[in-house]
Every structure is written in C-alpha cells, then in structure tokens.
Amino acid sequence: MATKMLLTIATGNASYDTKAAQLKSRLAEQIPTSLRLPASILSNLPLDVTGIPASCGFLSPEELAITELDATAICEKIAAGKLTAVETVTAFGKRAAIAQQLSCCLVDFFLDEGIAQAKELDEYFRREGKVIGPLHGLPISIKDHIPIKGRWASGGFLANVEVSKEDCDMTSILRRLGAVFYVKTNQPQTIMHLESHSVYGRTLNPHNTNLTPGGSSGGESALLALKGSPLGVGTDGGGSIRNPCSNCGLYGIRPTTSTMPTRGYLFYQPGCDAVLTSTGPMCQSARDMNLFISVVRSAQPFLLDPSMIPMPWSVPSPSSLWGASTGRKLRVGVMVHDGVVMPHPPMLRALELAKSKLAASDEVEVIDFKPYQHDIGYDIIRELYFEDGGNAIRMMLKEGGENSLPLTDWVILPSHTKDHDAAGMWALRYRKEVFRKAYSDHWLASGCDVLLLAPFPGCANMHDTARYWAYTAIWNLLDYPGVVFPTGIKVDPSIDVLHPQDEVMSPADAYNRSIYDADAMIGAPINLQLIARRFGDEMLLAAQEVVERIIKA
C-alpha cells in the first residue's frame, strides 16, 4: 500500500491494538493470493492510481469492459442475457481486491459469497427465462455501518464491530431486487468525518493519494473511483455521500430523509432524531441514481419501516417542466460562496465556467443566490449532531480502548456541542425550526428551482483537514435533497492559483485558505452540487440532467 497511508494511524490501548490487528489481518487474508499486487507495483505507485487496475494485468479485457459499465447498462445486459451475474461480480470483485490494496477502501471482502449468490441468480434466469428483479445480478458495494447478514459491520468504533445477524431493510430489499453483495466499505471513526479513517486504516483518494476520498462514505468513493463497484450505498447526515462523491468525481444523491430505508443501520446514538441520516446511491452515471431510487421505492420500503414517508417517485422529463412546450425556463440559482468560507480556486473556476455556460443557454435563467446565515445554520447543526455533548462517542472510545482521532475531537468540540437537558434540546430544535422557516422563505423569494454551488469549499483536500462541512451540512439541516456530479475538469496547479484575498470572511475562511496547496492537489476531480427544496428530489434529478448537459456542452 502507498506509504502515504501511514501518515497517521488509528491507535488505542493494547487490547485495541490486538483486536485491530486481528480485523486488519482478517481483511488482508480475505484478498485471494492470486489478486495480491506484487511489490514491484506497490512500491512504485503514482499519485494517481486509477490506472493500476487496468495495467496490473489481473483482469481480462472482457472483465475490464464489464467494469467500465454503469449499473443501468449492467442490468440491461444481464436482463438481455448478454452478461451473467457470475462474470459480472467476478470482474468487479477482482477489481475491488485491487482497489483495496491501492486505497484501503474495504472492511470486508467476500467475493465467494457474491459468486454463490450470482450463480443462483444465473440459474434462476436460465430456468425462468427472466430476471428475479430489476437489479438482477448487479454487484452493489455497501458501507460498513449498513448490515448485511453474516458480514462484518460497525457503528464507527472498534467497540461496535460485529458480524451482522440480519440484513437491514436496505440490504434485504436490494437482495430481493436481485443485487449481489461482495464487499463492504470503509468509513471513519464516529462516521462523522469528511474523511475515512477507521480501525481498518485510512482510505486514500485514488485520483491523488495525497488526498482524502472524503467521508464518511469514503470507502465507497475510493472503490468506485477505481471501478471496483458499479454502484455503492452510502449515508449522508452532513455531506457523507456528496462529499466523497465530489472528492472522487462520482455521481451521488442525498435524498430527502425518510424517503429511503435506513432502519437497522448501525449508529451509536440510537433514538437521536435531531438530524436524520439519509441514504442513497453513489455511482458512475446520473441515470444510475434514478435507477437505484426508483427500484428501492417501488419495493415499498415503508411497509418495513413505519417511520418512512411513502412518497411516490417518478422523475419527470425535463421537457415536461421547462422549455418551449412549457414557456418556462429552468431557474438555476448560483451561489459562488456561502458568505463564510471562500471556495478554493479550482472550485471557483468550475463555478464561473458553469455560470457562464448556463447564462448563455436559452433553457436556463441564472439567478444570483445570496446565502442566508450559513454560519448560524452550521452552528445549529453541529450542536444538533451531538445533543449529549459527545458523551456517547467518549463512551464508545472508552469501551474499545480506542484513541480519539483529531477530527473526532473536532466534531465534539465543547464550544460547538453541549450535554443538553430536555429544555436545552427543545430550545435547540426550536432554533432549527425557525431557521428552516426563514431559509424556506428566503429560497422562495429568490425564485429559483434549484441551486448550484460547491459541494465543499474546495476539491479533495489533504488528509485530516476537512473541518468546514457547511456547503453540504446546511442542506441536511434544511433536509433539502442534493446531488453532486463531475464537471469533467480537474485541479490544475498551473491555473488554480490562490490569490491574495481582500478580506478574510471568518476564521473558518482563513483556515480553508491555509489548507490549499494546488501542487499537492493536482488531478483532483471537480464536482458541483445541485440542491432543490425538501421533497423536490424528482425535479432535482430532471434539473441535474439539464445543468450537466449545458455545462459539459
């Protein structure tokens, strides 16, 4: 594995070290000998390791071709009998084994089990002449804290690492729809960093291993960047799908909460409902986001989980909403910065490019969107995350003999969290409601359908430096759905130069400037984020299609 991985490591007491070593060696042994990269490759890795899976020679040309497909294409080919489930999961499994050695993206590898599942599906297909469900044979990677029966899982700490007794609702539904499981992916201690550093190690960004793949679904994003999976399931309570997808040049959506199944996901604050987590796909194409959500919703997950909202799902065609036949343009708000932290130069470059292309299009009306108190909103959500002042985290750390990582200390920083009583919690939640109402009015007054902005005040950053989540987390506070997508451009040190700034907007802004290093960030993909109002998920995907097409034209 690349030496950068050894920058810092998760540590603990003697008992922790023993157990951590066992988990790591179990994982290392799960990678078949035949798929272990030779020292000649591992000792000479480039910063950008995304080419290794193709160049290492472990996959046949046919297998490489399979792993270049998106989920929609895979499902179509399998349903048409042009591809088997076994050859599909084999190809992705091999590539995932390589990805693990390049980026430390996995926590569990069980290709044998995936192949066995795939065999049954292939037999069903041969016997019945049809697929078992819309995801028949699709390999899907799953984030660590999302249980799959019989596989390893954790709620963000060594103390809650376990072998799952049952599928959670999501994996049970995906299995029923025909999906094949073969890997689980890394997440950070607490599952509350935009970084992915756990007892299993630190996940690296395959586009530039200096950088983090983001988090908390960073095992997924690294795996997907290496095409070791066509589609992964992540969770997002503050940016944990959008941030890693952004950092790795992928597509991802955080749906409105309670519209997708999350029951059974592991966490260490059961019953905390102040900020609900959302769950959704991380993938290689825009259409895969729609595929995933539509088939999961069609499985009526609300029958399994009464906390869910049975909203119908149907993404309208853009032309039914905007354009000649409707006499209405898509109104895209553009927010260059949030009034608190200025994005880094590559992100500003992408935003300006997007803005000018959108402004030049006659399909779109561009609106300058003024942010509304993002500093206050970020304060509110940080406090809401840990209404107990971080006691549950400290308890989990203690129980596992696990040392607190720097970003863990940062998220439960006393100035931002308190151990509340009932009155304090109600007052805090009331602040949330007031903020949501004010932002809703602000948005309606702006007149925009969707809002285009950076997903983070920069592209993928150096390890352990991601502290300012407000570009994503503000939308978790508001529960507005958000999608991220690649612009196709990357960080270029020759043009993405940090210029002296007239005014530092905030301490967080000063910090954000201090972590920029164009040379070190070379090649990082640049994604943008598109937001809609709460429950506007379907319209959001329609708008994303239009915006991406125009930006990339």
Place this chain on the structure above:
Amino acid sequence: MATKMLLTIATGNASYDTKAAQLKSRLAEQIPTSLRLPASILSNLPLDVTGIPASCGFLSPEELAITELDATAICEKIAAGKLTAVETVTAFGKRAAIAQQLSCCLVDFFLDEGIAQAKELDEYFRREGKVIGPLHGLPISIKDHIPIKGRWASGGFLANVEVSKEDCDMTSILRRLGAVFYVKTNQPQTIMHLESHSVYGRTLNPHNTNLTPGGSSGGESALLALKGSPLGVGTDGGGSIRNPCSNCGLYGIRPTTSTMPTRGYLFYQPGCDAVLTSTGPMCQSARDMNLFISVVRSAQPFLLDPSMIPMPWSVPSPSSLWGASTGRKLRVGVMVHDGVVMPHPPMLRALELAKSKLAASDEVEVIDFKPYQHDIGYDIIRELYFEDGGNAIRMMLKEGGENSLPLTDWVILPSHTKDHDAAGMWALRYRKEVFRKAYSDHWLASGCDVLLLAPFPGCANMHDTARYWAYTAIWNLLDYPGVVFPTGIKVDPSIDVLHPQDEVMSPADAYNRSIYDADAMIGAPINLQLIARRFGDEMLLAAQEVVERIIKA
C-alpha cells in the same frame, strides 16, 4: 349558565383571580345584550340543552335552517348565490352566543368582525360573479391556541393568554380560501386533558351537562353540538379531536402529522418534537372532513411551513378499492377492548352492533384484531409528552399564579414522566421507534385495511374523570390517522347496565369501571373510531363511508 358548571373552578392567586375575572367579563360582555338568554331559561335548563337554540326564539326559522346545514351544503349554496355570507355568519354567530351561555364553549366572540369579513365577501361575489375560494363565506370556529390576527389566544395557561399579532398558517390559509372567523373556543389548562376546563371556565357537554364534552378541543365539540358552528378546527396530540367529537356525536379526523399546517399554534414546549400534534376538522358530516382537508392541502401549506410533507390528496371512491369490480372486500379489523381497559356497556353495545352488521355485509371481511401492548404504548407516549418531567407546565403555572387542575397533576405524574437528559430522551425515542415497528408488523400480519374500535373506553364521562387516553393516544404514538363518527345510538340506562366482571384487567380498568354511571350518562351519543396505517388518510375516509353506511343500514 347551568349550575353544574360550578362543580370546580380554575383558581390561582390574587393576581390570577383578577386577570381571570377580566378575561371572563370581557367574554361575557362580548355577547350582545339582545342574545343573552333570560333567567327563566337559564334557571330551568334540562340536562340536554341541544334544543334550547331552537326553542329560545332568538333565531328566525330561516336562520335555524341555515344552522342545520353542513359545511359542504353551505359552500354550495353560497357559491350558487342562494345564501349570503352575511346571513350565514349571522345565523351561526347568534347560535354560538346561545351556545356559550349553555356550555361555556368560547374564549372569544367577535361576530361584528365576522359580519364585516362576510360583507366584503358578499361584495366580491356580487362584483366578480364568483366565489373568492372554495370556503367562500363559510363560518369556521377556531380552537383557542390557533391564532387569528387580533383575536384572543392562549397556549393553555393564563400566563400565555395574548392577543395574536398574526394569523397562523392555518387561519391565514382558511381566510384566503374564503372562511369567516367569528369565535374562538375553549380548551383545558395545558391543552392536555380530555376535558376543557380553563381560565375561561369549564365547558359542558350539551347532550348532557353532567358530562364533559371531552378535550382538549372541547369548546369546539360543545359549540358544534349546539350547531353554533358548521365546522371547527381542532388539534389532536393524544385524542384531542377524536375524543371531543366522540363525546358530542360529531365527525372528526386526526390526519397523519405534518400533512396539515400547524405552524404558529401556541404551545408551551416549543421545539418538543417527540409527539407532533395533528390538526383537522370537527364537523357535522363525513363529507365535510374531506372538503376541509382537500381545500387546505390544495393551498400548498408546505410552502409556508417547510416541516410539512407535500403529500398529494385525493379520496378514492370506495368502489374503486373494494367490491365487485375489484374482487376485493374491505377488511375491517374489530378490536372490542385493548387488553388493558374494558369499554363501558354502551360502547360495547355499539361495537357489537357494528361488528354484527359488518359481518353480515358482503362488502366487508371482519377480522378479530388483537391489540399489541397498548399498556406499554400508553406508557411510552405519556413519558414522551413531557420529556422535561412537566417543568414547562410548572413554570407556566407559576408565572400565571395559576393552580394546577387535577387532570394536570395527573398528566405529569412523576411515575409517568421524568426530567430527561439527552441520553434519556434518545433512549425514550428509541423505545418509540421500536414500538412503532413492532406495531406495524403486527398490523400487517392482521391483514386489515382499517381498524374499528372505541374512541375511549366509554362515551362522554363525568367531569374530571378522563384519565385513560390509550384508545386514541396509541394512534398518536404510531401516527396512524383516525376518524370518529356517530353511530346514531345513545346511552340508554335501561340496557347499558354494568355487569360484574370476571377479571379486572388492570388498575386502569378498575378505575374505568368506577367512573361508569349509566343514569348520569343518559343520552350521551355513541361514536366509533376507525384507524388506518400512517399516511392512509385517503383510504381511511373511503372506508369510513362504507363502514358508516353498513352500520346505519
């Protein structure tokens, strides 16, 4: 006013007494001299006062006829130019003034304002030749804690009595739809009793003034029972729409929470989101429930309140769901008792009658529904109501110099509530989620579409005795929509005899037996309750139509 009203009264310190006297005398003076009932009537009131509005001679035959109409008929007649808004609100206003003197149902009377609003509507109709909205000219009564700009309101205590600066979302929407406001109605101290005893006095049940009209929307139910309003807006966090509608022989629905606007309603625990309140219509006909919900939803209240869920609304015709064309019967679960408290004889009589008629119908399949841990569910929701152990209540009482009423002491009883910290609140909310999941599975396994049961373990009860809310509150815990409707039968002491019981199911059961007195309860209407799963509101109304028709056939 009837002497029964003086049983017990709300009391406090000298400052409280002064302010309470001012509020009461303000209200008394708001009733025009011309509408004050003479001592000859007031000193000779029968137990059942529902005949007085017609017999007292204050309303013309035309006015009486108007007050016999339901909301749907009123809207139709006004839209057809057959009735004016002014004559409509005048008729209901006069009758409301009488109702107040018979039942102490109001907290504010402002017929002049209603007439002025109605005049503008009539002028609009003459000028434009059309209605301003679907509720054009409909008088609507409003519960005390639901603000109307410029009118009196309170959050359940003297300390939060105020004149509202603004309409809340609900009244703003209703006003926009054409509704006319003229009265606000009484609710109990804390707004958390199935009783309506406040600083304004104790509301009586017009069908039998020995009895409570229920609560907490008991001012509404008493007013509606006297036809001083065609439709009222209540709130229901534990039964506060369904209980008073039941006690007074009315129709009422508690919709699934977050589907109807509640923003701006007064309460004393802002930010407490453990059990959300629901809001809905209390009315004279089943079709009025649908009218009210459909027009309020069509006004897109979620644009005003981002905490709302923008669910579509369309009640299907029963024949599209069940019957010959579908090959499917309506499956009605029947639950005779909840395993904790046995309903009183009249309620059991109504349930048995309903069950036998439903069983005889070929439209319906009757399913014996077994209750699932209603005792535990009731414990959970009681604790959830007051996660601060009642501190906010004690603070409000202290601030107003107000003495705690017996049912207030009861709801915050230390054995049932605790002052929780964050960990305690999370644990409690987690118990709620686990219970909801278990109940959902239990319901699905039963196979029923809707569940028929008592709305309370008895009909209207004697004042200050309603302690066991679980027949309604369990559905608040689950957030299942519930509708109540009159069976058309009433308490008859000659047949509704309490028989010796083989087994007392619980202390609550023993208590419930002890509060039964058929002679004292004579003439109390008997309603039944129909429940659907969360978000099944539209199907519920379709099923209610079928069930009521069969029961009354």
